[in-house]
Amino acid sequence: MAQLTLEVCQKQYKWKLPSSEEATVNQLKDHIGERCKGDVLYHRKLRFNSGGKNLSDDDVVPLAPAVVQVAGPASVVQMFSLFCDRDGKPLPKAPKSLPKPAPAPSPAPRPQTGYGGGFGAAAPQQDMLMLTNSWSPPAWNPAAQEEQDLSEALRASRAAFQADEEAQLRWALEESALLAEQERHQREESALLA
Numbered sequence: 139m140a141q142l143t144l145e146v147c148q149k150q151y152k153w154k155l156p157s158s159e160e161a162t163v164n165q166l167k168d169h170i171g172e173r174c175k176g177d178v179l180y181h182r183k184l185r186f187n188s189g190g191k192n193l194s195d196d197d198v199v200p201l202a203p204a205v206v207q208v209a210g211p212a213s214v215v216q217m218f219s220l221f222c223d224r225d226g227k228p229l230p231k232a233p234k235s236l237p238k239p240a241p242a243p244s245p246a247p248r249p250q251t252g253y254g255g256g257f258g259a260a261a262p263q264q265d266m267l268m269l270t271n272s273w274s275p276p277a278w279n280p281a282a283q284e285e286q287d288l289s290e291a292l293r294a295s296r297a298a299f300q301a302d303e304e305a306q307l308r309w310a311l312e313e314s315a316l317l318a319e320q321e322r323h324q325r326e327e328s329a330l331l332a
Contacts (some may be wrong), residue, residue, distance in 0.1 A: 142166075143202045147219040150205065164195040170218070178217045180299065184210040213299030220291055 140155040155161050156169060163186055170181045186193045188206045193199065199206055208215060 141202045142199060143205045144208055144222070145205050146208045146215060146222055149219065149222070151222040152202070153222075160198045160201060162195065163193050163197055163199055166199050167195075174218075174221055177221050178214065179296065180211070180214050181218065183214050184208055184218065211299055211302050213295040213297075213302060216295045216298070217292065220288065220295075 140158050140160060142153040142155065144151050144153045155166075161169065166186070167182050167184060170178065170184070174181060186199060186206050186208060188200050188204055193206075208218060
């Protein structure tokens, strides 16, 4: 089985290819898509370079010990880095519902006195005291915390990727408008000269 050394976000990872032969960049992107199963959105936008040379889609990716740097839109590279940090294991599926914390024990019954010392409703301060004394935080679950951290990182990565795409689209629209303006100006000048 062929093995690559990929450098993603300044960390190196061993990446095994399904065959014992070298792969092209296109084949590597396909393999990443199959292995990530949707955890790395837009994996086709990843770019690779090795030895200071940018690799095109038809170039052969050098095998280990050569180091292949991974580049591309920041959000895509970050998602790929998170995937590699988990040793290539897919994201755990979110539970349908989080476990509910155990209910707090109910306080012992007490006689209710009114504001004037007679029987009736309890004073509001006593109710607040009961609420604050009876609440206990849920137990800390490291697996749930890790899952929440990964979900937040994925959301941030998706938001950064969307912002990158929107910035590129704005730039393209501005460039198109500028080119259209230049063409119109050239047509007006040619019409004046004719």
